[in-house]
Every structure is written in structure tokens, then in C-alpha cells.
Amino acid sequence: MPKDELKAEFRLVGTRPNRPDGLDKVTGRARYGADATLPGMLWGAVVRSPHAHAKIVKIDASKALALDGVKAVVTRADLPTGLTGEDWNLQENTLAGEKALYDGHAVAAVAATSRLLAEEAARLVEVTYEVLPHVIDVDDAIRPDAPVIREGAADASVPPGMPPNVVRYLDFGRGDIDAGFAAADLVREQTYKTEATHQGYIEPHACVGQLGADGKGEMWVCTQGQWYIRKMCSAVLGLEAAQLRVTPSEIGGGFGGKTTIFMEPLSLALSRKAGGRPVKIVMSRSEVLRATGPTASASMDVKIGMKKDGTITAGRAEFRMQGGAFPGSPVAEGLYCAFAPYAIPALQHIGYDVLANRPKCAAYRAPGSPMGAFAVESLIDEMCRELGLDPMAVRLKNAVREGDTASYGATFGSIGLIETLEATAAHPNLAVPLGPNQGRGIASGFWFNHAGETSVTLAIGEDGTATVSVGTPDIGGSRASIALMTAETLGIRYEDVRVNIVETGALGVNEPTHGSRATFASGKAAVIAAEAAIREMCNRAAAEWGIEPEAVEWVQGAAQPAGPNAGKFPPMSIAEIASKMGGTGGPISGHHESVPDGFGASFGAHVVDVEVDPETGRTTVLRYLVVQDAGRAIHPAYVEGQYQGGAAQGIGWALNEEYIYGKDGRLQNTVFLDYRIPVASDLPPIDTVIVEVPNPGHPYGVRGVGETGITPPLPAIANAIHAATGVRLRHLPMTPPKILAAMKTKG
Amino acid sequence: MVAVNLWSSLARFTDGARVVEVQAATIAEALQALVALHPGLEPILKGGVSVVVNGEVMPNRHATIAPDAEIFLLQALKGG
Amino acid sequence: MSRIHVTTTVNGDTVEFLADPRETLLDCLRDHVGLTGSKEGCGTGDCGACSVRLDGTLVCSCLVLGVEAQGRTVETIEGMATGGELHPLQRKFIEHAALQCGFCTPGILVAAKALLEKNANPTDTEIRYWLAGNLCRCTGYDKIIRAVQDAAAEMRGAA
Numbered sequence: 001m002p003k004d005e006l007k008a009e010f011r012l013v014g015t016r017p018n019r020p021d022g023l024d025k026v027t028g029r030a031r032y033g034a035d036a037t038l039p040g041m042l043w044g045a046v047v048r049s050p051h052a053h054a055k056i057v058k059i060d061a062s063k064a065l066a067l068d069g070v071k072a073v074v075t076r077a078d079l080p081t082g083l084t085g086e087d088w089n090l091q092e093n094t095l096a097g098e099k100a101l102y103d104g105h106a107v108a109a110v111a112a113t114s115r116l117l118a119e120e121a122a123r124l125v126e127v128t129y130e131v132l133p134h135v136i137d138v139d140d141a142i143r144p145d146a147p148v149i150r151e152g153a154a155d156a157s158v159p160p161g162m163p164p165n166v167v168r169y170l171d172f173g174r175g176d177i178d179a180g181f182a183a184a185d186l187v188r189e190q191t192y193k194t195e196a197t198h199q200g201y202i203e204p205h206a207c208v209g210q211l212g213a214d215g216k217g218e219m220w221v222c223t224q225g226q227w228y229i230r231k232m233c234s235a236v237l238g239l240e241a242a243q244l245r246v247t248p249s250e251i252g253g254g255f256g257g258k259t260t261i262f263m264e265p266l267s268l269a270l271s272r273k274a275g276g277r278p279v280k281i282v283m284s285r286s287e288v289l290r291a292t293g294p295t296a297s298a299s300m301d302v303k304i305g306m307k308k309d310g311t312i313t314a315g316r317a318e319f320r321m322q323g324g325a326f327p328g329s330p331v332a333e334g335l336y337c338a339f340a341p342y343a344i345p346a347l348q349h350i351g352y353d354v355l356a357n358r359p360k361c362a363a364y365r366a367p368g369s370p371m372g373a374f375a376v377e378s379l380i381d382e383m384c385r386e387l388g389l390d391p392m393a394v395r396l397k398n399a400v401r402e403g404d405t406a407s408y409g410a411t412f413g414s415i416g417l418i419e420t421l422e423a424t425a426a427h428p429n430l431a432v433p434l435g436p437n438q439g440r441g442i443a444s445g446f447w448f449n450h451a452g453e454t455s456v457t458l459a460i461g462e463d464g465t466a467t468v469s470v471g472t473p474d475i476g477g478s479r480a481s482i483a484l485m486t487a488e489t490l491g492i493r494y495e496d497v498r499v500n501i502v503e504t505g506a507l508g509v510n511e512p513t514h515g516s517r518a519t520f521a522s523g524k525a526a527v528i529a530a531e532a533a534i535r536e537m538c539n540r541a542a543a544e545w546g547i548e549p550e551a552v553e554w555v556q557g558a559a560q561p562a563g564p565n566a567g568k569f570p571p572m573s574i575a576e577i578a579s580k581m582g583g584t585g586g587p588i589s590g591h592h593e594s595v596p597d598g599f600g601a602s603f604g605a606h607v608v609d610v611e612v613d614p615e616t617g618r619t620t621v622l623r624y625l626v627v628q629d630a631g632r633a634i635h636p637a638y639v640e641g642q643y644q645g646g647a648a649q650g651i652g653w654a655l656n657e658e659y660i661y662g663k664d665g666r667l668q669n670t671v672f673l674d675y676r677i678p679v680a681s682d683l684p685p686i687d688t689v690i691v692e693v694p695n696p697g698h699p700y701g702v703r704g705v706g707e708t709g710i711t712p713p714l715p716a717i718a719n720a721i722h723a724a725t726g727v728r729l730r731h732l733p734m735t736p737p738k739i740l741a742a743m744k745t746k747g
Numbered sequence: 748m749v750a751v752n753l754w755s756s757l758a759r760f761t762d763g764a765r766v767v768e769v770q771a772a773t774i775a776e777a778l779q780a781l782v783a784l785h786p787g788l789e790p791i792l793k794g795g796v797s798v799v800v801n802g803e804v805m806p807n808r809h810a811t812i813a814p815d816a817e818i819f820l821l822q823a824l825k826g827g
Numbered sequence: 828m829s830r831i832h833v834t835t836t837v838n839g840d841t842v843e844f845l846a847d848p849r850e851t852l853l854d855c856l857r858d859h860v861g862l863t864g865s866k867e868g869c870g871t872g873d874c875g876a877c878s879v880r881l882d883g884t885l886v887c888s889c890l891v892l893g894v895e896a897q898g899r900t901v902e903t904i905e906g907m908a909t910g911g912e913l914h915p916l917q918r919k920f921i922e923h924a925a926l927q928c929g930f931c932t933p934g935i936l937v938a939a940k941a942l943l944e945k946n947a948n949p950t951d952t953e954i955r956y957w958l959a960g961n962l963c964r965c966t967g968y969d970k971i972i973r974a975v976q977d978a979a980a981e982m983r984g985a986a
Contacts, residue, residue, distance in 0.1 A: 016924070018921045018922065019921065019924065021929070022920075022921035022926070023913075023921065024929075025926055025929030025932050026904075026913065026917040026918075026920050026921060026926070026929075026932060026933075026936060027864070027904065027905065027907070027908055027913075027917065028862070028863070028864015028865070028903065028904035028905045028907075028933045029864070030929055031863070032863075032866065032930060034857075034863075034866075034867065035857075035863040037858075114847075115854070115858075116847055116849055116850070199964075200964045201928070201930075201964055202866070202868040202874055202876055202928075202930045202931045202962055202963070202964055203866070203868065203928070203930040204867070204868065250928075250929065250930075251928060252866070252868075252928045252929070252930025252931075253927075253928040253930060253964050253965055254928075255964070282867070284870055285868065285869040285870060285871065285873075285874075475927065475928060475965075476927045476928075476965065477924070477927060635924075637923075637924035637970070638924055638927070640924075640970075641924055641927050641965065641966055641967075641970065644966060644967035644969045644970070645927065645964070645965045645966055645967050647967055648964075648966075648967030648968070649964070671869060671871045671873060672868075672869045672871065672873035672874050672962060673871065673873045677962060677964060678967075679958075679959040679960070679962060680954070680955040680956075680958040680959050680961070680963075680968040680971070680972070681952075681955040681956045681958075681959040682959075683955075683967060683968055683969075685951075685969050685972070686967045686969045
């Protein structure tokens, strides 16, 4: 709807009520993936490859099966053959076929009567391997002479003659790139690298699966998307989707990592072999780190041309990303996002998706965007310093506005980058004086946002309360925001709306909670469903009054005659209409399903102050500011929560987190002690500013807020460390030894 | 006729063209027409593309497109 | 391996269970006692999601064997509210939106309660260091610190 038709005054939207799931979560009642127990339940455990790359010669499970209480062993031979494309990739990642492709790759699974017994049995499965040469680093993997991970994995996008591990290629751009660089006063080109990081959700993957010989199955699982679980498990196991009923548990974090399958098909396959007894599988933290879906690592060349006044005349980005032993690194997304905050006349982007002997990457909050931002936002900062320009002013000068063509080709609709940068520049944090060894860095970030398949049903209760059934698991407070929008629309109390996350049999197909879509898409569908219910309630009132339905309007939770000519009747409340609905035509509900259009793009800007200890190279984050356009904040506390959480993950990625592999290709940091995510004492308060440039594509102006916040911290901290020390780190993470070495080299 | 903007490495399949004009009233027709003109594009389009019409990613293949619409193809996007 | 009979007190109730000697207190609470509020995030004592009190001492229940609970007193998240009344920390965590996914929340609440019993008026820094063994990946800790401070202030006012 046009911008000026968007309401700006609300009864509930923009308030901060208690979240509906709050009580369950502070009392320990909320039920997560590992919290379910079923009668006759078995426990599953997974046998994993200790090698980065190895031919599987033989699997001997006889000793495991000889144990009393071991009920089933599953190997690849138990899964159907003939899959192609991503279905094959998923199956191959679920259980290795001819080769183990990374340290931790599942090779077999066992089910037994207890967890300890299952683990013992898994240790007794004897796998004979023939170890093959492996490759871990993306720049090594793209070499023409690198060990070949899979012949024929390249798709049609890869031109002939590319190195064997390149499986996808893209290039795109616009304008005259040579003329663009020629028009610049300063042209600089640098190479940047980021290491793989893990989403680091605190809840390990867990499920209970049950599958009978009749092909009917059930699953309880922590996931961002119960329909994705259904679709992927069905594909991997050759089941009919409708026969598999997937119920999502409460989810202990996902950040993109729970949008796919790992051990879920194994629990079903084990169950089927064990006579249909349910099988519970709970991953250990080491399994999560070794064998789920971390993000890609990236090696990136960026070249930028800038005039003395800060105008950017041209940009070129060549990104190489490895997303593990399967196609699917977010190299395209990284390239699309890299220059997105800037209006640049000439651009060239080139991307390579590269295989390496690592786990199959999954989505991680704004997939690809943090890497691209690290490279581009760092180089812009470097050039601003060289030209003596204010990095904030340069960002404002080149910022994209509504109507500009994005770096990836599309035209921006209503966006809030300028407003975001202006709010950032005006924030008091920028006026705080800095001391010795301290520095300030700024950076921008972008994410497209996403809508996706969405199906929502709203039912009016007998007392005029409302139940909303949605298919997007609540990760960051979406039940609260959806309840607020529904109550606002219906004109009832927030407390009178209950939002349930429902199983796959209860609604049409929903995409997962990903792409920052839950509050946007499920929220938009809930509002449209509520409007449908309102129309029906107006019909019921009209019939009662004997007037035309068009002569009835809905005001503050009640039907009333639309004007003096419609007739003189007292308002009929939702409770009154609901109490009589059985005798006036039956249940009243509203339903909406679509792939909603109109999701708005998201921009943010971060400012960080750091202090670097010149003795140790340790970086302390002194203060942190996140400014981001939310379109409209439905529940501002949970919008702030997204900003703060994204910033914290980005800070970890920038300073500390990385997948560390030994020469043997094994992951060396497989517990939280060694894969150290930020702890409370590592972080300062994280200040937030919610900018609101309403998204005309949503009835309340919402644009997704979940992902952009992880993008700016990487370059913002690199820029701050440079300001503090004079050294430029172009390879994440910026650990104390790296900073110290750089400072020593500089002298 | 509507003009479909391709990413540049697709020019390999279109005799060098970065913009291909097709006769189409919907996105699905535009994609079919692209494949009819340049069969080499088929595996790429089947593999999944995001279609951007006038600045907006349009997932509905039956969405109608005006003759003056601005259409860009992107590699399929995903989110976290 | 033969199981060992354990009698212990959990949240004021006498509880008996049979524990495999290899099972952790966390395993026993979750799988034998039916209290699944304590969570396993790592199994190595790094994340604090399994935090409980054992004879009043804050411990990671994944690092304690179930059989060690014999004759001792265990307090878990399920015992934090008294009757229908939430502990101020529980209430303030909801009010301040100090949780998102909620998986780390039980452990953080148990740990924060132990802090406030030792130190009724902690600084932000003291809270941050006390909770450094309780990982949260969703919130960036900001709202958690505010919630603990607000609960502490309320509890001081009520005392």
C-alpha cells in the first residue's frame, strides 16, 4: 500500500508486553528438542569419520549388534539410491557413501536401549578407511592441482577449464569498469580473508523420530522449519511427505543452522529398522561443531576507485568461498551484498563456489554478507584514511536511496540507509573522547530480507479471543510480535491472542524462520487472516441487524453501523459475536496463504570503540552502537534483541571465532572451551537505535530485522583496531597474536 | 517485448547478450521464452533463480509483467 | 554396568533413582527424575546451561556424577519459583526481554540467583564475570545484565 496510507498511531504495536512464552522459559517448562521422551523409545548414536577425506572400504557392525540392547544399525546401504541434485547432497551428507568427505562425516548410526549403550555400540562399529589427500583452505582448494573432492559436481554455470573444485561460478556487474577506475583519484586493491565460524546456538540438534513399516512417521525436532525437515527427510529416505508429521519443539537458537537436516533422517531410518520404536538422537557439542553446518570461509579481492571528495567511481570484487564438500557456499549472496550500500556507476563481481574437505555449510545469519562487508567496508575505510576523509561522510555521500539501482541490479524501493547513517552520526557515542590505544570504527551492512511460502490460520474462540496458528518457529520473539499485530488488527487485548507454532499437518507449507521473515511474512499473513475474520464478523452482525454487510464497520473490537444511514444499533463486540457463532453460521476463522510480496531491504550501521593492549595485542570492546532500520518495530525490545545478538555474533567472528584444522584435516577446536564464543565479560553494553522508515509492503510497515546486525561488526572492529594501532588486519579473526605480530612488524 | 537482464556469465549461453528481449506476459513465460531462445540456459534456470521485477524479488512464476518492466535474474537467494 | 541406587533431595522433594555410574547428575535429573529444565549445551562445563546448586554450591551438573548426589540437596530451575510466585529474577528476565530462545535461561537464572545471595549489590562488571560461564548466543548479554540489576535492586528494596 502507498506509504501515506500506512498508519502511524497504534494501540499495541510498538509496546513492550511480556512475551507469551516467557513464563515457560524462565521456569524450565519450555520443551526443547532433547526434552521429549516417548514410550518404548530408543537412543541413537552416530559413527563419524575421523578422516578429512577417505574411501570407505568396509563397515563391520557385527560387534555392535552383538551387544545386548542394540536394536538397529543403519548405513548408506539402507537408504534409497538414485537421488540427484540437492537431494543427493543431503543424503550424502546424512550418511557418507563411497567416501567420507570431512572429519565428522556420518558413516553409520546405531540405536540401542540407552544413550550410553548406543554410544558404546557406535564405538564398536569398525570402519575400514583408505585415507585420501585432503584440502581445507579455500585458496588451496581452488588450485588446479588440489585433491579432487568430487568429479562432476560443477553445475552448468562453471565455464570449461576451471579448477576441479570450482562447482559454481558467477559474474555480474554494470557500467564501464575501466573508465570507472580511470576516473578515480585513488585506486586501491587488497585481499581479505575470513575463516569459517559456527552459528553457535546453545541447543545442540536433537530429535525423536518414529517410522513404521507402513511409511507413516512422526518427528519431534528442534528446527527453524518443520516443513523443510519433512521435505528433506522424505527425499533422503524416499518417503511420502504427507505421511511424515513433523512437530517443532521450542528451539534453542538456530541463526540459519537449523534450516536443514543432519541426523534427523537417521532417527527415522533407525526407527524403521528397529520395528518402529521411536529413536531419540541428541548431538554432542563436538558433533555440532564437526558435523553440522558452519558458514563458509572466504578469500576476497576487492578493488575500489575513489575521488578526492570521496565519490566512489568503481568497485570490483572477486570472492572465493568454500562451503564444505558440497556446493552451496553463499558466494552469490556475499557479492550481492558487498557493494549494496553504495551507489556506484561501475561494478564488477566475480564469484567461485569451491569444495573443500569440511562440513556442508548451512545458512548463518545474512549468509555471505558479513564476509563481503568485511572486505569492502575495510577497504573503504583504508581509502578514507589515505585521502583524509571522514568515513561517515563518505558513506553518506555514496549511500543508496529509494529509486537507486542496487549493486546487484534491482531497483531499491523504500529504504532507510540515509536515515540510518544520519542517526548514527548524531549519536552521543561518536562524541566520546578516546584515550591512548583506543580507536573508533564504523561500517555499514545490508541484507535483502525474504518473504517465502507462508500459511497462517486464525480462529475466533467462543469468548472472542483468538488463536493464531503459524508455521514459523519462534526464535527471537515472533509470537509476541505476531500477537501484537493480530490484537491490534482485531481490536482486542494482546493477552487475548494466543499464537501457536504448529506441526506440518496443521497448515499449508511454510518456509522456515529464515531470511528475517517470520515477523514480516507470518505477521502479514496473520493480519490478512484477521481481516478476513473481521469481514465475517461484520457479516454476522449485519445479518443480526438485518442490514447490508457493507453498512457495517469494525471499530475497536466491535461491529457497528458504518454511519447514521446504516441504522441505529449498539456496537456488537467480538465476544458477543463469538458467543453466538454456533447459531449464526458456525465457526469464524480467517486464513491466508501466499508468498507475500513487499519485503523491504534492510540497512544498518555500527560504531565500535576498542582499546588494544600494546603488550598483548588483546582487543577490548569499550562501547558498541547498532543503528538499523526496522521499518516499524512491533515489539521494540525484541528488535533491540536482534540488533544486540547480531552484533555479539559479529564481534565473536571478528575477534576470536574460527574453525581451526590440523595438518591432518581434523577440526581441532571441537568444544566451547576452544571454539570460544563471546561470554558476558567479553562484551560491553550494546547500545541500539531503531530507525523506522516504514516498509510500504507490510500492513504495519515491518521489515525484517534479524540478519543485518551480524554484518557490520567484522569491518567496524577492523577499522577500529586500525584507528587504535595503525595496523590493518585483513584476515579474520583478529586475535591477540595476529595483532601483536602486525604491531611488531609495523614497529 | 520485455527485456530480461542476465548476470554476465550467462552471456556464454546467449551469444554474448546480457539483455535478452522476450515476448512474455508472465515470469514463467519469460523464463520459457529465454530457454526457447537459448537452450543452454535451461540447467541454470532450473537450478533456481530469483527473478527481480521492478526492484522486487517475485517468487510467483505466474505474476504478470508489464512490457516496460525491469527484470533481473539473480542466483537464488537464501537467508539465515 | 550395574546401576546404583541414589537417594537425594531435589527442590525440597526426596527423590530416588537408579544411576549408571557413568551418568552425570544432568543425565539423572533429565532422564530419571524427569526434570528437563536443566539443559545440556556442551557436556564439558563450558556453557553453564546445566547450572544447578548442589548443597548450595553452583555447579555444572554435566560435570557432577549422578551418584554424587547421594544424600545431598539439589536445586534446579524447577524449584526457583516458590508456589505460584516467580523469583524476582524470573520476573525481571521476562520484563526486560532478557531471553530470546530461552535455552540458556534456566542456567543463567540459577547462576544469577547464587550471585545475588553472595552479593546483593553487584556492579555490571561483577555480574558479567560471574555469568562468564553461562553462554548466551541470542542476546549479546545486554538485557540479561539489566534484568539482573533490576532484580537485585528490587530484592534490596524488599529486604
